[in-house]
Amino acid sequence: MKKLPILLITSIMAIGTVMVFSAGDADSEDSEIFGGKLPAGYRDWKLISVAHEEGNLNDLRAIMGNDIAIQAYRQGQLPFPDGAVIARLAWKYVPSEENNKVFGRTQSFVAGPPTNVQFMVKDEKRYASMGGWGFAQFNDGKPANIVANDCFSCHVPVRDRDFVFTRYAP
């Protein structure tokens, strides 16, 4: 496993302390997910859907799943089984000048530089206090300091779909 800088470790410990109280028995160190590394082959996972977020995020995104997640989606299996992983890749939302020239108007927006990659990992026991989902984010391939319970609280409104926002795009 890669060694983390002292400051990062300290930050994770601090966040971990908060999470012990806020997230109950959920894992207190998000960077532990996947051993602090991007899961192998996630860029080749199958596509679940695509989306665009305006506002501060201002991105285009692809939501992708490992085979367990994809199978659950296609079979309409809820809750998702343990081992399901959903990845959200995102890129800056940028106009494409070369496409627009062809269309003769500003209408084409494409994926610019990547922003970050987020994951939801299903493990009913390990993440029991967060609907069975662990959350992780990677910036430039490195685990980011996030408070998993903050992620989770946004997902609570879609509890009926096992806390997953994205619907499968046929």
Next chain:
Amino acid sequence: MKKLPILLITSIMAIGTVMVFSAGDADSEDSEIFGGKLPAGYRDWKLISVAHEEGNLNDLRAIMGNDIAIQAYRQGQLPFPDGAVIARLAWKYVPSEENNKVFGRTQSFVAGPPTNVQFMVKDEKRYASMGGWGFAQFNDGKPANIVANDCFSCHVPVRDRDFVFTRYAP
């Protein structure tokens, strides 16, 4: 092979006649690509990038490639080798009320109903007059009547990238 309705066959023949003149030695019947069927497994192909088109198209799209296309993209191989196939899936661009409720503002746009699926198929010999690319479109899983040379003419401005608009999103 599925049987096509008489009217569709007649339409294809009519378009075929036009294309003999407009596309030179390119295949005169687009529905012939993939034998008139969506290529098996295309929905599972790896992701090249995502995009949003405003205007009449008003869609969110995923551009995906078969293994030959993906390998060429990742290795920066130009021109694409024979056998490369690029798929463009698209869905109506719709606001997500449930996402927006969570964000507290209208900022989230997701994939609605699918619109159509388009393909570029590399075969230097067969499609010699169109930069080596055949073009096809499927509506509701059925081959659409398109004039391949019209597709091609839009792609000419990106001749330097072997007539392919989409860049790989890392």
